[in-house]
Amino acid sequence: MSDFNRRTFIKSVGGTGVALTLAGCTGGGDGDGSTTTGTTASGDTTTTADVTTITPGTASGFPPFEFVNDSGDLVGFDVDLLSAVVERTDGYELGSWEDLEFNQLIVALDNGNIDVAAAAMTINDERDQTIDFSDPYYDANQAVLVREGGSFRPESKSDLADRPLGAQSGTTGKDQLDSLVEDGTISNSQANTYENYVLAVQDLVNRNIDAVIVDTPVAETFVANRNVVVSFTIETGEQYGFGVRENASDLQTALNEGLQAVQDDGTYADLTEEWFASE
Amino acid sequence: MDPTQLLLQAGVGDWEFVWRQRQFFVDGTWLAVKLTFFSMLLGFVVGLPAGVVEAYGGRYSKGVVRPLGVVVRGTPILVIISLTYFAFGVSPAFVAATLALGVRSAAYQSQIFRGAIESVESGQMEAARAVGLSKLDAIRHVVLPQALRRSVPGFQNEFTIVLKDTSIAYAIGVAELLKRSYDLFSIQTTAALEVFLAASLIYFVLTFTVNRGIEQLHDRVAIPGGNQ
Secondary structure (H helix, E strand, O other): OHHHOOHHHHHHHHHHOOOOOOOOOOOOOOOOOOOOOOOOOOOOOEEEOOEEEEOEEEOOOEOOOEEEOOOOOEEOHHHHHHHHHHHOOOOEEEOOOEEOOHHHHHHHHHOOOOOEEOOOOEOOHHHHOOEEEOOOOEEEEEEEEEEOOOOOOOOOHHHHOOOOEEEEOOOHHHHHHHHHHHOOOOOHHHEEEEOOHHHHHHHHHOOOOOEEEEEHHHHHHHHHHOOEEEEEEEEEEEEEOOEEEOOOHHHHHHHHHHHHHHHHOOHHHHHHHHHHOOO | OOHHHHHHHOOHHHHHHHHHOHHHHHHHHHHHHHHHHHHHHHHHHHHHHHHHHHHHOOHHHHHHHHHHHHHHHOOOHHHHHHHHHHHOOOOOHHHHHHHHHHHHHHHHHHHHHHHHHHHOOHHHHHHHHHOOOOHHHHHHHHHHHHHHHHOHHHHHHHHHHHHHHHHHHHHHOOOOHHHHHHHHHHHOHHHHHHHHHHHHHHHHHHHHHHHHHHHHHHHHHOOOOOOO
16 A cells, blocks of 8 residues: 555664665675775765765655755755765765766766765666665655546556556666566557656646556655556565665675664654655 | 647646746756857867868868768767766766767867858969968968858857757756756646746747847858858
């Protein structure tokens, strides 16, 4: 159900956060210890007196995780969480944020434009092949959004058969579309991808597509603001992690320790309360 | 859907939202103007000599400039801008965007200037050489003053293209007009249509006024009694 989160969620994450360690980090532990990590022509990583400035990257337009507020500032759960995490690490400080397209984040990590990606990024095998992840810090599933006044109320994936659907490109919602195409539930031309979930929801409201598949926490935001409802949830059991470059295991370890610290001292619970408690 | 119907759907509240958040558009527009200016400048500084080389260059200089131009003109701007920022690591993103748009514009401007130069009758070059000017002086004092005047309409076109293509800088996170628009309708998701309309209006006003300005410049610098 859509009201799974909040307190229950805080509890579950607080409790399982420890147990869930290392889900996203495979064999990235070697080849480290040199000072070359992340120093590229862009010069974003500078080392002064044992404090390394890391450049964080995100993809705004994904409220409440990351978006630009009324005053034009980049804000959100990820932004606050990463700041808190990095504050509790030894030897790292946060530089200024790069706001890119979600699709470009992994490329930007690989090329050293950014050092850490905090963008509600689901830890999955495909991404794990090119980058490494911190410990998971948030649980999500995929929600299927439909028009509020419409008669279309799918209850399972098979109900989506032969319907035009939408998702944002590069997301795990898009992966769901792909799997629906693969198993023949919908045709290729019925899988619509958008640069941004706002546009996908707009197209849903405009009746050009019949459903949008999007991460549950973001679906809640759309339900609050637009004439859409969650019809059912695909239990994917995915988890978000901070993305780091492959082999940047020093940073990875530091982020994991920082995550542990913010969960232990209650900052994590405060932030969840702040960003997800607006009904 | 019928566009008028879409307009009617647009709530008054969303227009109020656009007006209240006008600072987003002001910031985005200013960045788009800066991007356009510096890209056009870079395009001119590189494109004009490239155009001269294409028109008068020897085998070797032409052999370098021409293939380079073909490659740049044949590459989509999104690819050029991503390469500049991600692969070549040019940073900050604004510089990468200016460089990418500037180099692309140089490739196009070189063709504008080459066309204008070749439109100047070859007899003028011969006459200039006959009265003792060196080839370089003849280009500088006889051919270019006429060619530059004739290149104004093409330049006008190029300006319009560059201005609108600044929106591509969105891909590498430069907060120009389009990026600002995306930020805006993420705050109020019902306002997507209004935000896009407002952004298009700004692009239109910018293009219109600058084109009018160039038009006037064109009239003022027109070759007296020329082009008839």
